[in-house]
Amino acid sequence: MPLKLSRDVGFYRLLESQARVAIRAAQEFHTLSHSFAHLAEQADVMEEIEHEGDLLTHELQDKVAATFITPIDKEDLRELSQLLDDVVDLIEAAAARANLYKLAEPREDLAGLTELLVKTTEVTAEAVTELQQGFHRESIREKLKEIHTLENASDQAFRSALSTLFEEPGVDPLYVIKWKELYDRIETAVDKCEDVAKTIGTMLVKYA
Numbered sequence: 001m002p003l004k005l006s007r008d009v010g011f012y013r014l015l016e017s018q019a020r021v022a023i024r025a026a027q028e029f030h031t032l033s034h035s036f037a038h039l040a041e042q043a044d045v046m047e048e049i050e051h052e053g054d055l056l057t058h059e060l061q062d063k064v065a066a067t068f069i070t071p072i073d074k075e076d077l078r079e080l081s082q083l084l085d086d087v088v089d090l091i092e093a094a095a096a097r098a099n100l101y102k103l104a105e106p107r108e109d110l111a112g113l114t115e116l117l118v119k120t121t122e123v124t125a126e127a128v129t130e131l132q133q134g135f136h137r138e139s140i141r142e143k144l145k146e147i148h149t150l151e152n153a154s155d156q157a158f159r160s161a162l163s164t165l166f167e168e169p170g171v172d173p174l175y176v177i178k179w180k181e182l183y184d185r186i187e188t189a190v191d192k193c194e195d196v197a198k199t200i201g202t203m204l205v206k207y208a
Contacts, residue, residue: 011071012132014060018084019125021053025091026121026189030114032095033106043099050092057085072131076203080128083196087121090189094182101178109161113186116154123147124193127200135207140200147197154190158183 025046032042060081064074127143161183165176 009071009132011060011063011067011077014056014063015077015080015084015131016125016129018053018056018060018081018088019121019128021049021056022084022087022091022121022193023118023125025049025053025088026114026118029091029095029186030111030118032098033110033114036098036103036105039099039103043095046092046095050088053085053088057081072203072207076199076206079199080196083192083199084124084128087124087189087192087196090185090192091117094185094189097178097181097185103178103182107161107165107179109157109164110182113154113157113161113183116150116157117186117190120147120150120154120190120193123150124196127197131200131203135204140204144197144201147194151190151194154187158187 028042028046028049032039032046061078064070064077070077123143123146127140127147130137130140130143162180165171165179165183
């Protein structure tokens with residue numbers, strides 16, 4: 001494929017599309033967190049969303065490789081794209097594990113964790129959407145601060161969920177392992193959103 005001399009805004013649109021897929025994945029998982037009655041079907045939906053995210057990631061990576069002049073550094077585009085893809089992958093993996101382990105019902109703290117996940121993906125998408133407007137907007141910095149605040153709240157909720165899990169009287173060790181794996185993936189997905197914020201923060205300095 002020939003290299004193109006272009007400052008194509010399509011890069012921003014692809015990143016925004018990836019961020020919206022992350023929101024959909026988080027919302028679907030939040031719905032699932034209230035009931036495991038249709039866990040297999042919901043896990044299939046999550047897999048379809050993850051596949052859509054993969055297609056967008058590949059499209060952006062191919063576009064980066066085929067474009068000579070990009071609106072921001074190619075490394076930054078690749079990193080943001082990969083981090084957004086990681087968010088979706090981790091959420092899908094959590095749903096897949098719940099289905100694989102045949103978990104009968106959600107724990108009470110799962111909905112709180114997934115609610116924070118949804119909020120974090122939403123603010124992350126807002127920050128990504130603002131990139132096309134330039135790197136001097138104070139509103140972007142406010143979004144990055146909000147993501148950091150949400151990550152802290154998620155971290156506290158994660159620790160509380162683990163504490164409750166570990167201290168449950170007579171709990172089956174295998175049950176603990178299964179749920180800890182689920183919680184770990186949710187928390188890591190939120191951490192990836194903060195990584196997106198850190199990358200954007202670095203870009204604000206670089207392109208100021």
